[in-house]
Amino acid sequence: MAEFLFYAFSSLTVGSAAAVLLNRNAVNSALAFLVCLIGVSGLFVMLDSFLLAVLMILVYAGAVVALFLFIIMLLDMQGGERKPFSKFATGAYVAVGLLLTVGVVSFANATVELPRTNPEVIPAVGATLKNYADQLFTTYLLPVQVVGFLLLIAMLGVIVLSKKFEGLGDIK
């Protein structure tokens, strides 16, 4: 059962990741990205990280993809659909894609010995919320504060960027 679920979720993830690049319309790409995130959070559930699976849906699917869709519809691009690739470009892209795939597979089959451990004998530490709190408030206390500051800076940056911008009027 677990094997079947793994293959279902991973093919969902990889297939919709491919659909992100192949779709002509940006809205369809965003929706394919959403499906990809659902597959990824399914994989997280299979890895016993329930909190991260929920956060993936909440933060990525809820906030990031919604923001993408808002911006795509706000900009309402003329000529937003991509032109079909030329024959030469298609060949080049397929070659690059094959090279990347070969790289991935050879990386996965490399001589570096990965631990062939059975997940049933290892405790699923990511399953309990208490472990997250324990780590975040002891070992990773400084990064938590830095990330909070980063969010503040990002918020200020977005406000400044969204204001009406004047100057540099000659760049056209």
Place this chain on the structure above:
Amino acid sequence: MSILPAIGLHHYLIVAGLVFALGFLGVLVRRNTLVLYMSLELMLVASTIALVAFSRFNGTMDGNVFVFFILTVAAAEVAVGLAIIVALFRRRQTVQVEQLTALKN
């Protein structure tokens, strides 16, 4: 039951590598800035799969906590990046990268 081999760490790493490769390919291939940005996000998501898988198979907490931070940074990054794209569109009326050549000449 098990006709299929048991799922190990390298299965998850192959999935993560494939998604990363697809995101990288998207950055190379696509010309729409928004889709390019989605491909960048795809690469981040691939790294989170690898981190969670390593964390699960090693019985440590660090990978999970890293994914926590990656989620936060990605949210901030998307907000700032999309604000930049909107500002760019207001100025140039396009988001296609082949038309954004102000630095070229």
